[in-house]
Amino acid sequence: MKVFVAEIEVMPRKEILDPQGKAIALGLANLGLEGVQEVRMGKHIQLQLQATDEAEAVQKTEAACRQLLVNAIMEDFTFQLHPQQG
């Protein structure tokens, strides 16, 4: 068994309005920071998981995303896997 770390990005789907992002954009504008055209906010989820190889780690991460971490109606996800260091 090897240990992998999955770095998962969950973002609201493009066609869905993101009120949190809008609120943050407003905050940035209030700061006087110019040129921020759009803010969208999502989540970063980190999993540490055991798997025999990378293919199995991919499979487990996808299962976690599809079955719990992500609601496909409102969110998209991407992830990167790497072997745990040390």
Add this chain to the structure above:
Amino acid sequence: MKFAVLVFPGSNCDDDLVYVLREIMGQSVVKIWHKDHDLQGAEVVMVPGGFAYGDYLRAGAIARFSPIMREVAAHAQRGGYVWGICNGFQILTEAGLLEGALLRNLSRQYICKNIYLRTLSTQTLLTRQLDSSKAYCIPMAHGEGRYYAPMNILKKLQDQDQILFQYCEADGSVSEAANLNGSLLNIAGICNPARNVFGMMPHPERAADEMLGNTDGRLFFESLLGTLLEKV
């Protein structure tokens, strides 16, 4: 009529439902902890409002894995009635028992106020005795109630008459101004294709006791019970 009111860690409208069903409607009610495996013969399962599991990850996302939810899905599959209110609606969509999702309100605000609802479909047990020409005054209290579904599902909801309630003005007209949370098609409540699972964001149980000055919500319970009793 026997009701089960589910209780998750973070539910906070469970006792309101028990009070209305038992004290006002005179029904038999059991409270069922989410770790239980038995609905105790209840005919209607109520999924109450609140913040199950603190709304962690997404509202309703973790609650759907509670042991009792397996029984709720089986109950629904057998044609048993399930009614989710507010967080209960969110849990039922996350559990796949109802279509679509409830997103953060467009205004970014938690909205707690009396609003008006119109009944779009009277073809369910919950709505059969409601008047589709009337606007019912019902409290809403949520931060994530913006109903969303992809276009193909929205069309299906319309084609199959699954939209039960829409946010409206006091005169019953459907307007953008009345759509406080930004729901698609002003949707406040829907049912499943088999018409035995209901979900709605507003809280009829908070408007069922005369002492509170508004009993429009009681009509929803009377509709459900009246039609249930008729069936027996």
